[in-house]
Amino acid sequence: MAKRTGVTRQKAAKIADVARLAGVSVATVSRTLARPEVVIEETRTRVLAAVRDTGYMPNISARNLRVRKTMVVLVAVPDIANPFFAEVLQGIDDTLSAAGYGLIIANLAGSPEKEARYVDLICAGQADGVLLLCGHVMRSPDRDLRDARVPLVAACEYIPYENFPQVTIDNVETAREAVRHLVDLGHTSIAYLSGPNSNILEQQRLEGYRQALREAGIAVDASLILPGDFTFRTGVEAGRALLTLDPAARPTALFAANDEMAIGLIKTVHAAGLHVPDDLSVVGFDGIAYADYCEPTLTTIVQPRRDLGATAAAELITLMTTGKAGLRKHIKLPAKLMLRDSTRPPRKGPGRSFRIARSG
Amino acid sequence: MAKRTGVTRQKAAKIADVARLAGVSVATVSRTLARPEVVIEETRTRVLAAVRDTGYMPNISARNLRVRKTMVVLVAVPDIANPFFAEVLQGIDDTLSAAGYGLIIANLAGSPEKEARYVDLICAGQADGVLLLCGHVMRSPDRDLRDARVPLVAACEYIPYENFPQVTIDNVETAREAVRHLVDLGHTSIAYLSGPNSNILEQQRLEGYRQALREAGIAVDASLILPGDFTFRTGVEAGRALLTLDPAARPTALFAANDEMAIGLIKTVHAAGLHVPDDLSVVGFDGIAYADYCEPTLTTIVQPRRDLGATAAAELITLMTTGKAGLRKHIKLPAKLMLRDSTRPPRKGPGRSFRIARSG
DNA sequence: CTGAAAGCGCTTACAG
DNA sequence: CTGAAAGCGCTTACAG
Numbered sequence: 001m002a003k004r005t006g007v008t009r010q011k012a013a014k015i016a017d018v019a020r021l022a023g024v025s026v027a028t029v030s031r032t033l034a035r036p037e038v039v040i041e042e043t044r045t046r047v048l049a050a051v052r053d054t055g056y057m058p059n060i061s062a063r064n065l066r067v068r069k070t071m072v073v074l075v076a077v078p079d080i081a082n083p084f085f086a087e088v089l090q091g092i093d094d095t096l097s098a099a100g101y102g103l104i105i106a107n108l109a110g111s112p113e114k115e116a117r118y119v120d121l122i123c124a125g126q127a128d129g130v131l132l133l134c135g136h137v138m139r140s141p142d143r144d145l146r147d148a149r150v151p152l153v154a155a156c157e158y159i160p161y162e163n164f165p166q167v168t169i170d171n172v173e174t175a176r177e178a179v180r181h182l183v184d185l186g187h188t189s190i191a192y193l194s195g196p197n198s199n200i201l202e203q204q205r206l207e208g209y210r211q212a213l214r215e216a217g218i219a220v221d222a223s224l225i226l227p228g229d230f231t232f233r234t235g236v237e238a239g240r241a242l243l244t245l246d247p248a249a250r251p252t253a254l255f256a257a258n259d260e261m262a263i264g265l266i267k268t269v270h271a272a273g274l275h276v277p278d279d280l281s282v283v284g285f286d287g288i289a290y291a292d293y294c295e296p297t298l299t300t301i302v303q304p305r306r307d308l309g310a311t312a313a314a315e316l317i318t319l320m321t322t323g324k325a326g327l328r329k330h331i332k333l334p335a336k337l338m339l340r341d342s343t344r345p346p347r348k349g350p351g352r353s354f355r356i357a358r359s360g
Numbered sequence: 361m362a363k364r365t366g367v368t369r370q371k372a373a374k375i376a377d378v379a380r381l382a383g384v385s386v387a388t389v390s391r392t393l394a395r396p397e398v399v400i401e402e403t404r405t406r407v408l409a410a411v412r413d414t415g416y417m418p419n420i421s422a423r424n425l426r427v428r429k430t431m432v433v434l435v436a437v438p439d440i441a442n443p444f445f446a447e448v449l450q451g452i453d454d455t456l457s458a459a460g461y462g463l464i465i466a467n468l469a470g471s472p473e474k475e476a477r478y479v480d481l482i483c484a485g486q487a488d489g490v491l492l493l494c495g496h497v498m499r500s501p502d503r504d505l506r507d508a509r510v511p512l513v514a515a516c517e518y519i520p521y522e523n524f525p526q527v528t529i530d531n532v533e534t535a536r537e538a539v540r541h542l543v544d545l546g547h548t549s550i551a552y553l554s555g556p557n558s559n560i561l562e563q564q565r566l567e568g569y570r571q572a573l574r575e576a577g578i579a580v581d582a583s584l585i586l587p588g589d590f591t592f593r594t595g596v597e598a599g600r601a602l603l604t605l606d607p608a609a610r611p612t613a614l615f616a617a618n619d620e621m622a623i624g625l626i627k628t629v630h631a632a633g634l635h636v637p638d639d640l641s642v643v644g645f646d647g648i649a650y651a652d653y654c655e656p657t658l659t660t661i662v663q664p665r666r667d668l669g670a671t672a673a674a675e676l677i678t679l680m681t682t683g684k685a686g687l688r689k690h691i692k693l694p695a696k697l698m699l700r701d702s703t704r705p706p707r708k709g710p711g712r713s714f715r716i717a718r719s720g
Numbered sequence: 721c722t723g724a725a726a727g728c729g730c731t732t733a734c735a736g
Numbered sequence: 737c738t739g740a741a742a743g744c745g746c747t748t749a750c751a752g
Contacts, residue, residue, distance in 0.1 A: 025739045057484030062729035065421040083443045124417030422745035
């Protein structure tokens, strides 16, 4: 230990303090820290000891100013209170902070003003890269993020017609698998509880539903496609709609475009005396924590949230450091069907002939 | 619009570019932006026009280096994937970003290495203030945050024996209110499902439970205090423990130290045929979103999460800018009891004499 | 009211 | 292998 150690010192030590104590120039201190192998061992030892004794840590603002980098990444999330994104953020944070990057979390929360503020911030060079989890390229009234010469990577919600890297699951294929599970159980009357029509995830999941039915030789019945918007509330409404149906015409299974809606629907039909899975099998999508707590526990598609975040962050780091993207523009991560208690073969056996007679 | 606008320019405009275009010195540009009232109107007009035409935005690193501030606040959260903190973070983010501060989210996630890295970062002057949501003052093997001459504010989880500002709900009073609600319904045999003993929140909620019973003249029965650790799993275990009890000795109501445990317990006793609230009333604590979806919906204490975050952030801003804290060191925000479907008067009427005979 | 100049703490060619 | 020096983009006394 030197005379006065850094711990209780009033002001933080700067590089000049270290240089003085070690008896070298500031350039040598800087070099020792950045590329230890270029200085001779004796110098290195002296410098490192001085660093320790002074408690020196570099001033990031000064370094960033000098090298013209910010070492921060902005990540745009639609809603930070949504647990889904919280876990994706964890994967991002792990990867980015291990590489020395800081994180600015831009919580869009449906506010165009906030979004515009963040766009301006990025255009002003306040971030070295941007991670888009919000399903669109951020905009402001007078600036376009694509002109900001800053690396972009999107994750979770695919953004069509763009050519930066994107990391998502394969929504079409995964939705297809979910519906195939219902078909395999013997269901032939399978409803779909949709998300908002304009949403890309909704469009892909609906497509997967269609494909699975087609493969099974089941005609798509438009009356079995229930409107929803990803909220618990529309799940409840869809449940009520199901209850008004003549029991003979009621589907024996339902695939919901997300878990919240599935859970709202189950709760509603339960309260009316319908049993899940005996009277109705339900599959959700996302794998939120609650899907494992609800009654019955929900069969659903579990997205690799952490990995989605980590992979996107790694892709962005590549882009920021090398200036070029990895080989694949669109990385699709596997999501898996988690079988739980909300699905079961239909009680009355296949009602297929009935459905075909009724539909289109 | 000037000849070439900033939008598609290669490099971001700097203050010298603005000065040249406006025909003034850089000092004047800086002044106009910082304190518009000190320059004469004509100058101000010219400068502002030049700012607009160049698309100028100040380089934050340079400014921070110069004024020796970082304009970032570090917020330490125990677990970013926990929806409770996600919403507190929203309140923090709103307040801080409106004041021009950036946010570094330190996701401690039970990792002492990460925590130490963040402590070093703060000691190196990389943040102007710290918001502690983690229930303890962050530590690293060789540095103490309290010596880092950086403003500290804690929120949500009270940290005893410290003298920086703290913002929490009144856990004792609120728990007392929850139990009083059960007492008012006529319950006299009221169990408590606890959190981990070492946790300060647990200690306070237990104290509130005790006070409410005492006020009602009900003796505390140690056998009705079930161990838990805030997880859904221990709620399930407590439910099983309840089921092994002789029905006559079974409590008619239960207060759980948090919602996850309450929900796990309800699910377990339901599966065994016990009805909530008819056979058992349950009150939770926290007001997580799921408490409003589960079956039955859960009567619980709703914490003002957003407000907790916003208030703590405002307190920290005061501390960072004026150097002194507000009047009150410990700010207690009101939490409210949300009545839902999991509580009801006991089926068999007050069993008070029985309880007294049995306990203490 | 405005300008010239110093300086915040670093990194990095450029010499030697 | 090491040092002297320039410069990253700002802000702010200090003069005038």
